[in-house]
Amino acid sequence: xxxxxxxxxxxxxxxxxxxxxxxxxxxxxxxxxxxxxxxxxxxxxxxxxxxxxxxxxxxxxxxxxxxxxxxxxxxxxxxxxxxxxxxxxxxxxxxxxxxxxxx
Amino acid sequence: xxxxxxxxxxxxxxxxxxxxxxxxxxxxxxxxxxxxxxxxxxxxxxxxxxxxxxxxxxxxxxxxxxxxxxxxxxxxxxxxxxxxxxxxxxxxxxxxxxxxxxxxxxxxxxxxxxxxxxxxxxxxxxxxxxxxxxxxxxxxxxxxxxxxxxxxxxxxxxxxxxxxxxxxxxxxxxxxxxxxxxxxxxxxxxxxxxxxxxxxxxxxxxxxxxxxxxxxxxxxxxxxxxxxxxxxxxxxxxxxxxxxxxxxxxxxxxxxxxxxxxxxxxxxxxxxxxxxxxxxxxxxxxxxxxxxxxxxxxxxxxxxxxxxxxxxxxxxxxxxxxxxxxxxxxxxxxxxxxxxxxxxxxxxxxxxxxxxxxxxxxxxxxxxxxxxxxxxxxxxxxxxxxxxxxxxxxxxxxxxxxxxxxxxxxxxxxxxxxxxxxxxxxxxxxxxxxxxxxxxxxxxxxxxxxxxxxxxxxxxxxxxxxxxxxxxxxxxxxxxxxxxxxxxxxxxxxxxxxxxxxxxxxxxxxxxxxxxxxxxxxxxxxxxxxxxxxxxxxxxxxxxxxxxxxxxxxxxxxxxxxxxxxxxxxxxxxxxxxxxxxxxxxxxxxxxxxxxxxxxxxxxxxxxxxxxxxxxxxxxxxxxxxxxxxxxxxxxxxxxxxxxxxxxxxxxxxxxxxxxxxxxxxxxxxxxxxxxxxxxxxxxxxxxxxxxxxxxxxxxxxxxxxxxxxxxxxxxxxxxxxxxxxxxxxxxxxxxxxxxxxxxxxxxxxxxxxxxxxxxxxxxxxxxxxxxxxxxxxxxxxxxxxxxxxxxxxxxxxxxxxxxxxxxxxxx
Numbered sequence: 001x002x003x004x005x006x007x008x009x010x011x012x013x014x015x016x017x018x019x020x021x022x023x024x025x026x027x028x029x030x031x032x033x034x035x036x037x038x039x040x041x042x043x044x045x046x047x048x049x050x051x052x053x054x055x056x057x058x059x060x061x062x063x064x065x066x067x068x069x070x071x072x073x074x075x076x077x078x079x080x081x082x083x084x085x086x087x088x089x090x091x092x093x094x095x096x097x098x099x100x101x102x103x
Numbered sequence: 104x105x106x107x108x109x110x111x112x113x114x115x116x117x118x119x120x121x122x123x124x125x126x127x128x129x130x131x132x133x134x135x136x137x138x139x140x141x142x143x144x145x146x147x148x149x150x151x152x153x154x155x156x157x158x159x160x161x162x163x164x165x166x167x168x169x170x171x172x173x174x175x176x177x178x179x180x181x182x183x184x185x186x187x188x189x190x191x192x193x194x195x196x197x198x199x200x201x202x203x204x205x206x207x208x209x210x211x212x213x214x215x216x217x218x219x220x221x222x223x224x225x226x227x228x229x230x231x232x233x234x235x236x237x238x239x240x241x242x243x244x245x246x247x248x249x250x251x252x253x254x255x256x257x258x259x260x261x262x263x264x265x266x267x268x269x270x271x272x273x274x275x276x277x278x279x280x281x282x283x284x285x286x287x288x289x290x291x292x293x294x295x296x297x298x299x300x301x302x303x304x305x306x307x308x309x310x311x312x313x314x315x316x317x318x319x320x321x322x323x324x325x326x327x328x329x330x331x332x333x334x335x336x337x338x339x340x341x342x343x344x345x346x347x348x349x350x351x352x353x354x355x356x357x358x359x360x361x362x363x364x365x366x367x368x369x370x371x372x373x374x375x376x377x378x379x380x381x382x383x384x385x386x387x388x389x390x391x392x393x394x395x396x397x398x399x400x401x402x403x404x405x406x407x408x409x410x411x412x413x414x415x416x417x418x419x420x421x422x423x424x425x426x427x428x429x430x431x432x433x434x435x436x437x438x439x440x441x442x443x444x445x446x447x448x449x450x451x452x453x454x455x456x457x458x459x460x461x462x463x464x465x466x467x468x469x470x471x472x473x474x475x476x477x478x479x480x481x482x483x484x485x486x487x488x489x490x491x492x493x494x495x496x497x498x499x500x501x502x503x504x505x506x507x508x509x510x511x512x513x514x515x516x517x518x519x520x521x522x523x524x525x526x527x528x529x530x531x532x533x534x535x536x537x538x539x540x541x542x543x544x545x546x547x548x549x550x551x552x553x554x555x556x557x558x559x560x561x562x563x564x565x566x567x568x569x570x571x572x573x574x575x576x577x578x579x580x581x582x583x584x585x586x587x588x589x590x591x592x593x594x595x596x597x598x599x600x601x602x603x604x605x606x607x608x609x610x611x612x613x614x615x616x617x618x619x620x621x622x623x624x625x626x627x628x629x630x631x632x633x634x635x636x637x638x639x640x641x642x643x644x645x646x647x648x649x650x651x652x653x654x655x656x657x658x659x660x661x662x663x664x665x666x667x668x669x670x671x672x673x674x675x676x677x678x679x680x681x682x683x684x685x686x687x688x689x690x691x692x693x694x695x696x697x698x699x700x701x702x703x704x705x706x707x708x709x710x711x712x713x714x715x716x717x718x719x720x721x722x723x724x725x726x727x728x729x730x731x732x733x734x735x736x737x738x739x740x741x742x743x744x745x746x747x748x749x750x751x752x753x754x755x756x757x758x759x760x761x762x763x764x765x766x767x768x769x770x771x772x773x774x775x776x777x778x779x780x781x782x783x784x785x786x787x788x789x790x791x792x793x794x795x796x797x798x799x800x801x802x803x804x805x806x807x808x809x810x811x812x813x814x815x816x817x818x819x820x821x822x823x824x825x826x827x828x829x830x831x832x833x834x835x836x837x838x839x840x841x842x843x844x845x846x847x848x849x850x851x852x853x854x855x856x857x858x859x860x861x862x863x864x865x866x867x868x869x870x871x872x873x874x875x876x877x878x879x880x881x882x883x884x885x886x887x888x889x890x891x892x893x894x895x896x897x898x899x900x901x902x903x904x905x906x907x908x909x910x911x912x913x914x915x
Contacts (some may be wrong), residue, residue, distance in 0.1 A: 007912045016621065016647040019911035029551035032619055036907060051663040054651040056624040058641055063293045065651045065659055067553065 004099040005093070009034060018053040018062070021100070028089060029053035031073055032097065033060060035085070037094050038091045039073035046071075046084025105133040108193050108405065109204040111184045111349065115147060116394040117210030118166055119543075123402030125174055127618065135202050137194070140233060141181040143167045146541065147233070148391050154265030165541045187353045189288025189371055206373055206405055209350060209361060213343035213379040213389065218253065222315030231262045238337035240338065244269035247335035251324055252314060253426040257420060259340035261352055263304055264424045266338070274305040276312065278341075286420045286431035290447070290454050291454050291470040298427050298452070298489055304829045307332070343389055345380045358382050362614075365412040367401040377401050383413065390418050395543055403590065411590040412668045419480050421473070430476035433483055434458055441465065446497050454499060462488050465869035475499040477570035491859050513567045522568070523554035523561045533565060537572045545569065546587060547552025570771075586625040588618050593846040598631045605719045606634060606642040622648075629847035632734070632770065636842050639884040646904070651734035655907055656894045660707065665714060667706045669721050670767065673741045673759030673779075674702030680819060683724035687717050700778065700788040701738030703729055715908050720894035727839075727893040730767065734836075734848070736775050739763040740788065744781035744798065753798035755781035758827055762796070762834055768890035769838060769881070772854075776810075777834070790818045793841075793851040794834055801821070803830050807837055807863065808855040816852040819860045822868045835873040836867045839881035 007021050013032040020043055021028040027043035028053045039060070044054045050066030060073050070079040076088035090101040108124075110117045113136050119163045121134060138144075144166040152158040169179040179200060186195045188206065194202045215230025216225050227243070229236050240262070243250070245802040248271055252263040255277030256745035263273045275282075281292035293507065294304060307326070314325040315337060325331045326740075345360035354369040356362050360382030367375050367383075377397045388394070393416035400413040419432035437443055437458040446455045455473035457479065463486050467479045482489065489496055513522070519530035536542055536551045539675055548565050549555055555565045584590050591599075596615060604610045608630050612622060622705055627648035634642045652658050657665035669684065684704055688696050695707035709717060718728075731737060746752030759779040767779070778789040779796040788811075789795030795806040795818050802825040806818035821837075824830060841862065845854040855863055885891060897903040 005914060007914070011905065012911055014906060019906060022913040022915075024915040045901060048661070049658075049663075054655075054663075056627060056650070058621035058623050059139070059619060062530075066661065068624065070546075081174065092107045099521060 002101050002103040004101050007098050007100055009096050010038065010093060010098060013038070013098075016057045018055070018057060020022050020053050023102070027051070027053070028100065029062075030091070030100070031057055031062060033057055033073075038093060040089040040091050041071065041073060041076045042087045044076055044077075045066055045069055046086050047082070052086070106205040107131035108134045108206045108208065109202055110134065110136045110210060111187075111194065112206045112210035112212055112378070112380075113140065113178065113180065114210060114212045114378065115165065115391060116212070116398060117142045117145040119175065119398035120208060120210070120377055120401045121406070122166075122462070124396050127408070128406035132176075132206070134169070136178045136206075137178055137184050137196055138178065138180045139183045140235075142234060143170065143178070143222075145179070145234070149266055150231070150237050151261040152239060152260065153234075155268040160234060160379045162424050172737065184349060187349070189353060189374075192373065195803065204373070206375065206777050208401070209355075209369070209374060209380060210404070211346040211349060211376045211380045211698065213345050215339060216342045216344050217339050218312060218316055218341060220312050222317065222321075225315055225317050225319030225321050226319070227317070227335060228315060228339065231258055231338050231340050232343075236338075236639055237539070240266060241269060242422040242518070242899040243336045244271050248272055249334045250336040250338065252338045254304070254340035254342070255279070255308075256285065256340065257283060257422060259338070260299065260304075260422060261424060262338045262340050264299075265300075266336075267303055269899060271336075272305075274304075274307055274334075275299075276310050276326075279582060280309045282306075283420075283422070283429075283431075286435070286468070286503060287429070287470075288436060288456065288468055291456070291468050292430075294452065294454055295422075295427065295429060295471050299424075302426070307625060321705040343379065345382070345387060347380055350376070350380070358385075364416060365400075366404045367413060368404065375401055384415055386415060388416065388418070390420070392416060392418055393864070399590075408616065408618065417480065417484050418831065421476070425657065428469070428471055429475040430473035431467070431852070432476070432480050433464075435468040436874070437466065444497055457496060458535055459489065462490050464489060465709055468885055477567050478569075481566075485857075488859050488861075502680040513564055519731040522564050523552075528552050528554040530568065533568050534572050537569060540754045543569070543573065545583070578764055585629055586623055588622050588626050589615065591603070591615055593629065593633075596630065597637065600630075600633050600637050604641075606637070606638045608645050608648060610636060619814050622785055625836065627710055632772065632847045635770065636884070640887045644888075653734070654904070655711065655714065656728055656732065656898065658732040663711075664707070665709045666710055666719075666731070667709050667714070667717055668699060668703050669726035670729040670763070671703045671738075672763050673739050673756050675741075675756060675760065676704075679724055682813065682840065683721055684728060691717055692719070699738075699910070701731070702740050703731070703738060705731070712908055715899040719899035720901055722893070722896050728835070728895045734773050735768070735770050736763070736766045737774050740778040740792070740832070741785040742779075742781045744779075748781055748811075750784060750799070751781035752783060752800045753797070755779040755798050757786065758796060758798075758803070758830055759787075759828065761831060762794075765831055765835060766838055766881075766885075766912070768892075769842070769885055770890070771838070771842055772847050773850045774853070775838070775841070777840060791815060794837055796830055802826070805830065805833050807815060808851045808860070810850055810852045819855065819864075821864060832874065832878045833867060835878035835881040837877075838865075839877040839884075840866055842884075843877075 009087050017060055018029050018031045029043035030038045043051050043066040047069045050064040052062050054065045055062040061070050063070050069082050072079050076086045078081050078084040092099050146163040146165050147161040183197045184194055185197050192204050215232045229239050239872050250266045250271045250273045252259045253276045255275050263275050266273045281289050281297050296522055300770045310326045313327050316323045319336050323331055323333050328786055347357045347361050350361045351357050361376040361380055363369055363376050363381045365381055367377050369376050377392050397413050400411045422429045441460045444457045453493050457469045458466040464483045469476055520530045520561040522528055522530050522533055532552055533554050542548055555562045574689055583594055611630050631645045631648035634715045635644050688706055693706045693708055697705045699705050739759040741756045744755030762777050774795045777794045778792040780787040780789045781798050789797050789813050790806050791809040797804040802823055804823050805821040807821050810816050810817035841851055
């Protein structure tokens with residue numbers, strides 16, 4: 001069972017920035033890049049659980065603040081020679097509102 | 104429709120270019136490679152260890168056939184290109200294959216030079232160039248015992264060493280009376296000869312070959328003095344010739360090699376050439392190190408990015424013979440305009456010679472102790488003025504008052520020694536990655552091991568490991584680019600920001616042709632700093648290009664919580680402040696309350712959402728941010744000075760507070776610490792701070808460029824002044840010259856070692872006008888950037904950056 005949940009407006013997230021959605025115990029990091037695309041991944045780096053929402057966003061990736069792993073925001077996979085994946089969520093924008101698919 | 108790129112030559116130069124190209128423009132070309140050898144691309148410089156039996160062919164493969172498949176590169180191996188029709192842009196090979204191109208890359212390498220004496224074409228006369236030659240040598244050694252190597256250069260000696268390891272009796276024939284005369288002077292050449300003789304190598308010096316005799320195969324070699332040696336194998340290693348046969352045939356302009364410009368383009372604009380087959384600015388390169396610099400530039404132009412030029416390479420040489428340490432670089436002979444510094448210790452078997460011109464190193468020969476080779480070549484490449492370190496130069500980097508990891512010598516470390524403390528990477532990890540994964544550059548090592556990718560303080564160590572592992576095959580780039588997003592160095596970018604008045608990151612990226620719009624975490628933080636420090640009034644700080652600590656104005660901890668450290672001016676506090684700290688600690692359940700090394704109190708385990716609430720409570724009692732999280736002025740540590748101490752000479756707490764009031768809130772290239780001690784007993788440890796004041800009876804001694812940390816560096820004594828006003832002026836001037844000239848993430852200690860203490864002293868002690876201007880600029884920057892508006896108050900009371908501290912939404 002999956003459902004689309006509205007979490008806020010695109011403009012609530014700064015360009016090249018991120019906000020956190022609290023989902024019970026689990027934090028979801030929601031990103032906005034310079035093309036106003038929105039991505040959502042678990043707010044936990046596959047390396048040592050660094051908070052990806054606190055990283056620096058570039059293109060379609062984020063650099064974790066703890067040890068500089070780069071994570072592909074489209075699928076949650078670590079980029080470059082690093083191996084690991086954090087869960088990701090489908091997103092869509094409807095009338096300026098951000099929706100995230102929860103499964 | 105993809106364009107077509109054809110590469111002639113499947114060696115290290117061509118394939119490195121293809122790899123660089125795939126990295127930056129993976130979809131631009133359909134790539135076809137022709138290679139005359141029957142293998143994938145292998146590391147030719149490791150043929151010596153293969154001959155010695157220390158490595159196998161599989162271990163020296165750089166790109167196996169799977170690689171070509173995975174990257175959609177078509178490989179025609181064992182196929183020789185016979186003609187290129189430049190009008191129709193078609194390549195023809197000896198097996199009848201034809202292929203059209205939009206761009207052509209020629210990387211045909213070089214051939215061993217075979218001396219055309221009678222008998223040179225007899226079976227048993229070979230070069231030392233490829234896998235086939237190595238196979239022939241190993242095969243011969245199984246049944247035959249005698250070998251002659253012609254040529255006492257690097258390659259010849261490695262071949263001879265390998266043949267001895269295979270059990271052969273080897274004589275090296277050399278035309279000159281000094282071995283490796285292109286790398287060694289007479290003394291070191293003689294030391295090398297002695298060591299090799301001790302390993303069983305025989306020499307016939309000052310001899311030229313006139314004839315090779317044999318019946319159907321090599322049997323005897325005859326020299327010009329009439330002497331002769333019986334032998335079963337002759338290896339000619341007298342030099343290489345650029346392989347330009349094809350280029351000449353198709354009418355490309357060649358001198359000794361294929362002539363290329365600084366973008367590696369030949370006289371035919373569609374054709375590029377790279378590697379040992381080219382001639383660049385009149386130079387031929389026979390070592391592998393320059394290839395990597397060329398490949399980067401060439402790939403950049405093939406991708407049509409149009410930036411980056413190749414200006415030549417300073418090369419160094421290391422002999423890959425077990426038990427012999429030898430290093431040579433640059434102009435090691437010198438002439439009447441140069442001077443030598445020489446150390447010679449015959450019983451230890453050590454000889455070192457450094458050639459100096461105009462106070463800069465231009466060449467070096469090291470024998471027996473080569474540990475500092477990488478340091479000398481760095482000083483050469485960076486054209487460092489050695490006036491300040493002249494007395495310690497010969498004794499090596501370990502004898503300098505050095506900063507960071509500089510003084511640790513990696514060659515002496517054990518494999519489990521930790522190189523990168525941030526990411527827990529050991530020496531063994533790095534060396535293993537370099538050899539197994541075929542890494543050649545600092546960026547490669549960073550990507551694969553994470554070493555040197557966090558705080559960067561171990562960069563020097565990683566470079567030393569590359570140097571010692573790869574030997575002469577490692578070329579430190581002349582000026583390192585900031586990151587993979589650009590070819591430009593820190594210094595160049597900053598110069599352009601100043602000259603072109605670039606006041607935003609996006610301006611910089613556009614004007615300087617960044618490879619991508621957003622940059623990356625590394626360059627955004629650096630460029631943001633350069634922009635705001637160069638144009639304090641005209642530029643705007645880019646929030647999203649700040650590390651999280653400087654966005655949240657608190658230090659992120661490993662569990663995602665934050666720490667709060669309020670400022671305690673000059674290390675002084677009051678019962679009221681202490682009560683306020685105690686109150687928030689209790690109110691917000693903060694169990695960890697720590698007295699920091701900088702005379703302050705830290706609260707740990709703070710949830711991000713609660714930061715503004717805590718700051719509000721602290722603000723209400725007059726406490727402000729301590730910037731313990733920033734690349735900024737941290738603390739000014741003091742002792743109680745003459746007010747209380749019976750030894751105190753001046754009011755050290757007073758001057759400490761004034762220094763802190765002057766400089767707090769200013770962004771710096773890295774963290775910046777000060778201290779003021781009331782007497783020479785120096786209880787505030789002022790001589791390991793970035794700026795230290797030691798009070799004396801007659802005034803104030805000023806010290807700069809110290810740090811505690813990984814490797815302690817004591818300060819350099821700057822000058823002595825009479826008044827507090829002067830202390831403050833010097834402090835402001837020093838902060839500003841550091842802010843304007845050090846690279847981002849470079850602390851004062853390595854910066855001063857890089858530019859020289861003399862330069863800094865001249866700028867702020869001798870040049871009164873410059874000092875006053877620097878101090879003025881510092882105060883101006885403090886004022887216009889409103890850097891002393893407390894960032895905590897802005898966020899706790901004035902609603903700045905509220906999004907940073909609240910979740911977007913709470914669900915479930």
